[in-house]
Amino acid sequence: MFKTVNALVLREVRYKEADRILTLLTDTDGKLTVKARGALRKSSKTAAATQQLTYSEMTLFGNRGRWTVNEASVKEAFSGLREELERFSLGAYLAECMEAFSVEEQPEPELLQLGLNCLYALSRALCPAEKIKAAFELRLMCLSGYAPELGRCAVCGKEPQEPALSLDRGQVCCGACGYAVGERADLTGGALEAARHICTAPAKQILSFQIGDDALLRLSDASERYLLRRAERGFSTLDYWKRIRNTSGT
Numbered sequence: 001m002f003k004t005v006n007a008l009v010l011r012e013v014r015y016k017e018a019d020r021i022l023t024l025l026t027d028t029d030g031k032l033t034v035k036a037r038g039a040l041r042k043s044s045k046t047a048a049a050t051q052q053l054t055y056s057e058m059t060l061f062g063n064r065g066r067w068t069v070n071e072a073s074v075k076e077a078f079s080g081l082r083e084e085l086e087r088f089s090l091g092a093y094l095a096e097c098m099e100a101f102s103v104e105e106q107p108e109p110e111l112l113q114l115g116l117n118c119l120y121a122l123s124r125a126l127c128p129a130e131k132i133k134a135a136f137e138l139r140l141m142c143l144s145g146y147a148p149e150l151g152r153c154a155v156c157g158k159e160p161q162e163p164a165l166s167l168d169r170g171q172v173c174c175g176a177c178g179y180a181v182g183e184r185a186d187l188t189g190g191a192l193e194a195a196r197h198i199c200t201a202p203a204k205q206i207l208s209f210q211i212g213d214d215a216l217l218r219l220s221d222a223s224e225r226y227l228l229r230r231a232e233r234g235f236s237t238l239d240y241w242k243r244i245r246n247t248s249g250t
């Protein structure tokens, strides 16, 4: 049985001499594990289209629940990611998050769209990496059923003053009310505004907000810790990106 899908390659693992095992996020079938035979051979026609962080049209052949890549052509190579290790490593973190928060063979078109939009912005350096990362993390939480409640303070019910995000409860609160909500990440007024935008804007506009440097630092810290809390695991790609970032001094 053959089928054609549009797929983002989340991960590739070398297998035997020249094969690749791919973890894909597809438009019609959600997350899929497929084999690309001979993809590492120099003569391979599928080599480019089966690389990690490439968006490709693939014809898959299925036999007893196992899928093999029959043909593949690149739709979007995100070539800007391959020009700079720091950008690529952040892209790999986004991919690891998509893999962690998706389910095999369950279509998640909004997740795929989020990933493609953020990788595109990262590849073209349309805005700071921290901003793309924070928007991706928060929006991913919304798509995964963990949308934080960013309205009134969870404790006193007023518009939050010196706002903070409760990591356990996923609710915003005032700095002064924070004693009641467990571990929290401090925000600023600007960071809270940006978080509200990311959680409610149409998919294509999640990066269309202005934010100051200090607010972005707070937002980035809060969104990352909130995601890690929900994932209940670490991400080696995130640790790697931070090491690269510190080394390059930006």
Ligand SMILES: [Zn+2]
Binding pocket: 153, 154, 155, 156, 157, 158, 160, 161, 173, 174, 176, 177
């Ligand atoms: Zn309060």
